[in-house]
Amino acid sequence: xxxxxxxxxxxxxxxxxxxxxxxxxxxxxxxxxxxxxxxxxxxxxxxxxxxxxxxxxxxxxxxxxxxxxxxxxxxxxxxxxxxxxxxxxxxxxxxxxxxxxxxxxxxxxxxxxxxxxxxxxxxxxxxxxxxxxxxxxxxxxxxxxxxxxxxxxxxxxxxxxxxxxxxxxxxxxxxxxxxxxxxxxxxxxxxxxxxxxxxxxxxxxxxxxxxxxxxxxxxxxxxxxxxxxxxxxxxxxxxxxxxxxxxxxxxxxxxxxxxxxxxxxxxxxxxxxxxxxxxxxxxxxxxxxxxxxxxxxxxxxxxxxxxxxxxxxxxxxxxxxxxxxxxxxxxxxxxxxxxxxx
Amino acid sequence: xxxxxxxxxxxxxxxxxxxxxxxxxxxxxxxxxxxxxxxxxxxxxxxxxxxxxxxxxxxxxxxxxxxxxxxxxxxxxxxxxxxxxxxxxxxxxxxxxxxxxxxxxxxxxxxxxxxxxxxxxxxxxxxxxxxxxxxxxxxxxxxxxxxxxxxxxxxxxxxxxxxxxxxxxxxxxxxxxxxxxxxxxxxxxxxxxxxxxxxxxxxxxxxxxxxxxxxxxxxxxxxxxxxxxxxxxxxxxxxxxxxxxxxxxxxxxxxxxxxxxxxxxxxxxxxxxxxxxxxxxxxxxxxxxxxxxxxxxxxxxxxxxxxxxxxxxxxxxxxxxxxxxxxxxxxxxxxxxxxxxx
DNA sequence: CTACATCGTCGAAGCGTTTCAACAGTCAGA
DNA sequence: TCTGACTGTTGAAACGCTTCGACGATGTAG
Numbered sequence: 001x002x003x004x005x006x007x008x009x010x011x012x013x014x015x016x017x018x019x020x021x022x023x024x025x026x027x028x029x030x031x032x033x034x035x036x037x038x039x040x041x042x043x044x045x046x047x048x049x050x051x052x053x054x055x056x057x058x059x060x061x062x063x064x065x066x067x068x069x070x071x072x073x074x075x076x077x078x079x080x081x082x083x084x085x086x087x088x089x090x091x092x093x094x095x096x097x098x099x100x101x102x103x104x105x106x107x108x109x110x111x112x113x114x115x116x117x118x119x120x121x122x123x124x125x126x127x128x129x130x131x132x133x134x135x136x137x138x139x140x141x142x143x144x145x146x147x148x149x150x151x152x153x154x155x156x157x158x159x160x161x162x163x164x165x166x167x168x169x170x171x172x173x174x175x176x177x178x179x180x181x182x183x184x185x186x187x188x189x190x191x192x193x194x195x196x197x198x199x200x201x202x203x204x205x206x207x208x209x210x211x212x213x214x215x216x217x218x219x220x221x222x223x224x225x226x227x228x229x230x231x232x233x234x235x236x237x238x239x240x241x242x243x244x245x246x247x248x249x250x251x252x253x254x255x256x257x258x259x260x261x262x263x264x265x266x267x268x269x270x271x272x273x274x275x276x277x278x279x280x281x282x283x284x285x286x287x288x289x290x291x292x293x294x295x296x297x298x299x300x301x302x303x304x305x306x307x308x309x310x311x312x313x314x315x316x317x318x319x320x321x322x323x324x325x326x327x328x329x330x331x332x333x334x335x336x337x338x339x340x341x342x
Numbered sequence: 343x344x345x346x347x348x349x350x351x352x353x354x355x356x357x358x359x360x361x362x363x364x365x366x367x368x369x370x371x372x373x374x375x376x377x378x379x380x381x382x383x384x385x386x387x388x389x390x391x392x393x394x395x396x397x398x399x400x401x402x403x404x405x406x407x408x409x410x411x412x413x414x415x416x417x418x419x420x421x422x423x424x425x426x427x428x429x430x431x432x433x434x435x436x437x438x439x440x441x442x443x444x445x446x447x448x449x450x451x452x453x454x455x456x457x458x459x460x461x462x463x464x465x466x467x468x469x470x471x472x473x474x475x476x477x478x479x480x481x482x483x484x485x486x487x488x489x490x491x492x493x494x495x496x497x498x499x500x501x502x503x504x505x506x507x508x509x510x511x512x513x514x515x516x517x518x519x520x521x522x523x524x525x526x527x528x529x530x531x532x533x534x535x536x537x538x539x540x541x542x543x544x545x546x547x548x549x550x551x552x553x554x555x556x557x558x559x560x561x562x563x564x565x566x567x568x569x570x571x572x573x574x575x576x577x578x579x580x581x582x583x584x585x586x587x588x589x590x591x592x593x594x595x596x597x598x599x600x601x602x603x604x605x606x607x608x609x610x611x612x613x614x615x616x617x618x619x620x621x622x623x624x625x626x627x628x629x630x631x632x633x634x635x636x637x638x639x640x641x642x643x644x645x646x647x648x649x650x651x652x653x654x655x656x657x658x659x660x661x662x663x664x665x666x667x668x669x670x671x672x673x674x675x676x677x678x679x680x681x682x683x684x
Numbered sequence: 685c686t687a688c689a690t691c692g693t694c695g696a697a698g699c700g701t702t703t704c705a706a707c708a709g710t711c712a713g714a
Numbered sequence: 715t716c717t718g719a720c721t722g723t724t725g726a727a728a729c730g731c732t733t734c735g736a737c738g739a740t741g742t743a744g
Contacts, residue, residue, distance in 0.1 A: 001455075001479075003730055014694045019732060026733095029692060046453040050395030051730035054699045059392065064439070068424055078416045085441045094456065097406070097437040099427045111388040113343075113700095114436070137343075221622035222592065247622075250564065250592060280563035280589075345700055356724045361702060368703095371722060393700035396729045455730095691740075701729085710721075 002043045011039035022047070053113065062088055062303060063115035063138075065098045065106055067122030071184035071220065072192075073246050075274060076292045077121070080143065083296020084119060091304040103132040110136040117303045119143065123154075125191040139306040143299050144193035145315065153312035155299040159194045162288050162320040163201025166242040166270040167209065169286055169322055173267060175240030177212045178202075179231050181224070181252055182244050185217035198244055198272070214238075224248035228255040244272040253281045267326035275323075284325040291318060344385045353381035364389070395455065404430055404645060405457035407440045407448055409464030413526035413562065414534075415588050417616060418634045419463070422485065425638020426461060433646040445474040452478040459645045461485065465496075467533040481648040485641050486535035487657065495654035497641040501536045504630050504662035505543025508584040508612040509551065511628060511664055515609060517582030519554045520544075521573050523566070523594055524586050527559035540586055540614070556580075566590035570597040586614040595623045609668035617665075626667040633660060 008015045013032060020026040021036040028036075039045075053059040064084055066077060085095050096115055098105045106129070109115045116138060120129065123144025133140045134151055142154045163180075170178055180202045182188065183195045199215045206213030214235070218227045224245070231238060239261060243252050249271055256262040262269050264284050271278050271287040278287035295318060306312050350357045355374060362368040363378040370378075381387075395401040406426055408419060427437050438457055440447045448471070451457045458480060462471065465486025475482045476493055484496045505522075512520055522544045524530065525537045541557045548555030556577070560569045566587065573580060581603060585594050591613055598604040604611045606626050613620050613629040620629035637660060648654050 001730090005730080015731085016695075016733075017693060020693085023732080026693085027691065032692075044453070046450065048396065048730050049454045049456040050392040050401065050701095051699090052732075053392030054390065054396055054701085055730075055732040057699075057732095061438070074417050074420045078420060081439075082410055082441065085439055089442070094451070095439040096403070097423075097427055097439050099424065100431070108388065109436070111386070112391045114391040221618075222624040223622075225624070254596075276563075280565075282564040282567070343700090347700080357701085358703075358725075359723060362723085365702080368723085369721065374722075390700050393729090394702075396731085397700075397702040399702095399729075685744100687742100687744080689740105689742080692738095694737080695735095697732105697734085699730105699732085702727105704727085705725095707724080708722095710719105712717105712719085714715100714717085 001048075002045045004045070004047065006043055007036065007039045007045045010043060011035045057113075058116050058307075059114060060092055061094045061096050061115045062300075062307075063096045063098050063106060063109045063118045065118065065120045065122075067101070068099050069101060069122065069186075069190075071187040072122060073220075075246055075277070076290060079274065079292030080121065080296040080299075083293035083298075084300045085296075086293075087297035087300035088304065091300065093300075093304060093307075103129040107132060107136065110138045116307050117141070119299055119303055123193045125193055125196045127193075139303065139312070141299055141303045141306065141312070143295060145197060145317075146193060147196075150315060153302055153306065154315045155295060155302055156194065156317060157290055157295055158317040158319055159198040160201035160204075161317070162272055163198050163203075163242070164205040165288060165320050165322050166272065167202060167205035167211075167213070169270050169324075170240035170242070170268075171209055171211065173240070175211075175268065177235060177238045178206055178214075178240040178242065179235075179238045180213065180215045180242045180244065181218045181227065181231070181248065182215060183217065184219050184245070188217050195244075202242060212238075218245050218248050218252070220245060220247035222251055224251040225255045228252055228259075232259065232261070239268050241269050242272065243269055246273045246277050249273060249277060250281055253283070253285065257283065264326055270322070278323070278325075286322065286324050286326050288320045288322050294318060343390075344387045346387070346389065348385055349378065349381045349387045352385055353377045399455075400458050400649075401456060402434055403436045403438050403457050404642075404649075405438045405440050405448060405451045405460045407460065407462045407464075409443070410441050411443060411464065411528075411532075413529040414464060415562075417588055417619070418632060421616065421634030422463065422638040422641075425635035425640075426642045427638075428635075429639035429642035430646065433642065435642075435646060435649075445471040449474055449478065452480045458649050459483070461641055461645055465535045467535055467538045469535075481645065481654070483641055483645045483648065483654070485637060487539060487659075488535060489538075492657060495644060495648065495656060495658075497637065497644050497658045498536065498660070499632055499637055500659040500661055501539040502543035502546075503659070504614055505540045505545075505584070506547040507662050507664050508614065508630060509544060509547035509553075509555070511612050511666075512582035512584070512610075513551055513553065515582070517610065519577060519580045520548055520556075520582040520584065521577075521580045522555065522557045522584045522586065523560045523569065523573070523590065524557060525559065526561050526587070530559050537586075544584060554580075560587050560590050560594070562587060562589035564593050566593040567597045570594055570601075574601065574603070581610050583611045584614065585611055588615045588619050591615060591619060592623055595625070595627065599625065606668055612664070620665075620667075628664065628666050628668050630662045630664050636660060 004018050008018045018036050021028050118140045121143045123142045125147040127146050145154045145156050188195050218224050269285050271285045275289045346357050346360050350360045360378050363370050363375055460482045463485045465484050467489040469488050487496045487498050530537050545555055560566050611627050613627045617631045
């Protein structure tokens with residue numbers, strides 16, 4: 001292993017000079033800098049992460065808790081992770097993967113100084129992990145939005161607003177009885193933050209417009225077809241559907257087309273999903289994009305800022321955007337950006 | 343921060359004694375051990391990972407390179423990751439996420455002593471990263487199977503054998519013209535290891551049986567339907583289909599049912615995908631499970647053994663299993679385990 | 685020409701572990 | 715009773731880096 005001492009010797013300078021060249025924390029003459037940089041290159045030196053973290057009391061690693069629970073949308077999770085990793089790297093941070101849903105994994109990483117900060121996904125409305133997290137020294141950011149007093153910075157897509165936006169669109173198309181075909185039952189049951197907020201926005205918008213709206217759990221499989229049939233059987237006059245379930249979307253779409261509830265002439269669906277999923281369905285659907293990768297990079301930005309000592313933004317919500325595909329004039333209706341602070 | 347010195351003082355012993363209690367590398371009297379353990383518990387001590395890695399020259403972290411390229415099956419990737427993380431934890435290892443496809447990310451992690459070993463997914467038949475990896479000090483395991491001289495331990499599902507097995511089944515059902523509906527074109531184009539091997543096994547089995555077999559790329563979207571139509575148009579007599587594309591499966595299934603190529607009475611499909619995907623399709627299909635999580639934990643086992651200094655097994659392939667769902671007697675045909683070594 | 689910043693560099697003191705060599709104490713065998 | 719082996723414990727030396735304080739050398743103002 002090549003150490004900083006080897007570099008120092010090769011360059012004919014002291015160890016501290018090499019260190020200062022690398023960190024830029026002191027002014028160094030151009031000639032010295034060049035000699036050191038050349039020595040680093042020739043020897044292929046890269047500093048020992050452990051030694052560095054011991055001396056500097058920081059690791060340049062962020063712990064990322066990702067959900068393994070059933071019912072979560074892997075596609076979206078992966079995109080969020082992608083966004084986090086890529087953006088964290090631009091700030092010079094690596095990602096340590098934490099998967100156990102039990103918060104002791106995070107505690108272990110934090111107390112063992114393995115990470116400088118924690119990023120937690122798959123937040124529930126009343127998440128039991130938050131208690132543990134508040135006692136840690138490292139800054140923490142939630143991807144999601146718990147209910148009640150928010151003691152911790154949060155980043156997420158504005159699902160509540162997305163509910164309003166979808167209802168707006170369905171109303172504009174003349175629908176007066178709406179259904180939200182949502183996440184699998186287990187996701188709703190544990191009050192996953194995004195599902196709760198979407199339902200809240202959807203129902204509030206329906207109530208505000210004095211229109212009937214109902215929320216339905218839906219499995220991520222072909223059984224989604226059955227759910228559609230049940231919803232229609234329960235209220236045959238339902239004509240507008242907000243679908244928030246990536247895996248179920250193809251099935252729901254197919255069934256609604258079959259039963260004449262959706263066509264390009266008479267559209268009845270707004271899909272809430274990543275763009276490529278909306279495009280992969282055999283026919284046009286209006287959709288609100290879940291900007292999963294953007295959520296990830298926003299979260300990475302926030303947490304890196306916090307590590308750098310900047311004050312966290314409280315809550316940062318990414319505004320939804322509706323893309324219309326069912327009218328002949330294809331337009332992207334951008335919604336005003338709603339970055340709120342708490 | 344509470345250090346080992348605090349624990350030592352609290353317990354009334356020396357620092358080294360505390361260290362030996364934790365590592366178990368020396369015999370300690372029961373009374374001392376208890377005192378130390380109590381002190382650790384009261385103070386809530388957990389050792390500083392950086393200091394530990396500096397002194398012991400090992401990090402207890404494994405770097406995992408996961409693919410972000412287009413066309414890969416996120417579902418399968420996630421399951422592999424799950425398996426890796428869970429199994430690595432049982433060996434006391436954490437996972438550092440590396441996502442850049444450029445091998446310099448891995449080099450950085452390795453040379454900076456951030457990881458004790460590397461696990462690389464999404465291997466291509468002639469993977470350019472392997473050259474870089476061989477020059478690293480840390481042991482490396484590939485999840486996948488490159489062609490040619492294998493200088494590195496590999497773990498994977500036996501896709502080649504799966505090709506044979508699928509053909510066996512289709513032949514047994516009386517099919518004589520077979521098609522493999524496979525991965526997206528970009529995956530085939532870059533010669534992703536599993537796609538190559540599956541095609542090889544499939545074609546070899548067809549040739550051995552003196553039967554027509556063809557391989558087709560297929561996008562992971564509703565356009566899969568078009569691919570089915572093209573395949574059938576090109577050779578209307580094709581009756582047996584091996585489908586290896588999780589996202590396309592529902593569409594391919596639907597189209598083959600519509601066109602009368604598949605029904606429970608006259609089955610024409612073998613699906614190669616995770617079990618739950620095969621079960622989510624609206625009707626019975628025979629399937630060969632891709633045991634993604636098992637691949638992940640097998641890889642974790644191998645790499646942990648290597649770190650522990652045990653000799654690697656060369657190549658470890660997990661044998662495929664066919665599950666028959668289209669006959670009235672539902673049986674799992676287990677294939678003889680084929681763990682080969684190179 | 686002196687006084688005083690400023691600049692570039694260096695020596696050395698940590699950072700919190702692990703682990704080696706050594707050392708008291710106990711015990712069994714001669 | 716003495717010797718040697720073994721047990722349980724300890725002090726101190728690494729491990730490779732960051733960073734503080736100090737120190738000449740140079741430039742600038744009085």
